[in-house]
Amino acid sequence: MRVLIIIPAYNEEDSIVDVIDNLKETNEDVDYVVINDCSKDGTRKLLLEKKLNHISLPQNLGIGGAVQSGYIYAREHGYDIAIQMDGDGQHPAEEITKLVDPIMNGEADMVVGSRFVTKDGFQSTALRRFGIKFLSGLIKMRIHQRIYDVTSGFRAVNVKGIELFSNNYAQDYPEPESLITAAKFGLRICEVPVMMKERQGGVSSISSFKSVYYMIKVSLAILLGGNY
Amino acid sequence: MPLSLQIFSLCIVLLYFIIIFVLLKKKRFELRYSLLWLLAGVVMLVLVIFPNLLIKATSLLGIEVASNGLFAACIFFIVVILISLTTVISGFANKIKGLTQQIALLEERIRSLEDDNIE
Numbered sequence: 306m307r308v309l310i311i312i313p314a315y316n317e318e319d320s321i322v323d324v325i326d327n328l329k330e331t332n333e334d335v336d337y338v339v340i341n342d343c344s345k346d347g348t349r350k351l352l353l354e355k356k357l358n359h360i361s362l363p364q365n366l367g368i369g370g371a372v373q374s375g376y377i378y379a380r381e382h383g384y385d386i387a388i389q390m391d392g393d394g395q396h397p398a399e400e401i402t403k404l405v406d407p408i409m410n411g412e413a414d415m416v417v418g419s420r421f422v423t424k425d426g427f428q429s430t431a432l433r434r435f436g437i438k439f440l441s442g443l444i445k446m447r448i449h450q451r452i453y454d455v456t457s458g459f460r461a462v463n464v465k466g467i468e469l470f471s472n473n474y475a476q477d478y479p480e481p482e483s484l485i486t487a488a489k490f491g492l493r494i495c496e497v498p499v500m501m502k503e504r505q506g507g508v509s510s511i512s513s514f515k516s517v518y519y520m521i522k523v524s525l526a527i528l529l530g531g532n533y
Numbered sequence: 534m535p536l537s538l539q540i541f542s543l544c545i546v547l548l549y550f551i552i553i554f555v556l557l558k559k560k561r562f563e564l565r566y567s568l569l570w571l572l573a574g575v576v577m578l579v580l581v582i583f584p585n586l587l588i589k590a591t592s593l594l595g596i597e598v599a600s601n602g603l604f605a606a607c608i609f610f611i612v613v614i615l616i617s618l619t620t621v622i623s624g625f626a627n628k629i630k631g632l633t634q635q636i637a638l639l640e641e642r643i644r645s646l647e648d649d650n651i652e
Binding site for chain 2: 340356359360361362363364366370373374377378381476
């Protein structure tokens with residue numbers, strides 16, 4: 306099984322090298338590709354200098370378009386499993402096997418790494434947890450399955466998922482909506498507990514004044530979206 | 534409607550058509566995006582030539598002042614055109630996204646081919 310780690314990065318010059326070094330140490334037989342989403346800092350220069358495998362978008366597409374580029378890359382290079390992992394160090398490379406195992410065993414087509422199943426590690430703020438609970442409820446209404454950490458960007462898919470997401474991946478705030486796309490397409494989704502850390506560098510794509518906008522937009526996307 | 538006003542309105546509508554046709558001729562306007570504007574022009578033309586149509590239609594709907602009906606119709610038309618423009622822009626955004634991704638993937642391929650050549 307060939308496994309590709311997709312690492313979207315926007316202005317991650319402080320953390321990206323550590324993330325990849327850590328990845329190489331803990332997972333010797335996986336490939337990775339960094340998707341540089343037209344970063345304004347020195348991310349691109351760093352990637353070129355250190356000869357890290359990457360693609361650089363000539364325009365900023367946002368996390369959805371960036372991650373989708375990774376899935377297209379995975380499809381073109383014939384990978385069996387693609388894993389999404391943030392470039393800011395939140396997602397621990399040691400936990401990657403937990404995401405891969407259910408796919409290897411044929412138990413699931415898509416695996417979401419979750420902070421909340423066993424409630425270990427970094428748990429985010431109370432308000433954010435409440436927002437995620439709300440979105441989780443909305444998603445359950447549409448796909449009749451409880452997924453706890455619906456905003457988790459730490460996830461793995463098999464070939465079916467790679468094919469689906471390279472053709473069709475939600476934009477803007479894609480994590481919750483892409484769960485609907487996956488479920489409606491017939492992917493079997495499972496959630497596994499992972500330990501997450503607080504980010505090492507960079508800022509969350511969801512700043513406080515944008516959170517209301519985020520909730521409205523994502524709620525609408527969950528109710529209406531997910532068509533493939 | 535006084536004749537002078539009717540002639541003046543007719544001139545304005547004709548000017549409107551000339552502008553659209555010139556833009557079309559110079560290819561500054563794609564025909565498929567101009568259809569709604571042309572349709573709006575035809576409606577204006579009909580109403581200028583037969584103003585009684587407007588008065589009859591508005592009174593049938595129970596609108597007391599005919600010009601209010603006209604304004605409502607205008608606003609409706611503009612909203613429809615704006616919605617159609619939003620769909621056009623969304624289509625463009627999607628195409629640009631696809632192009633951006635393809636360019637990035639090609640750049641990566643070129644880079645790795647160059648690296649192979651150097652080695």
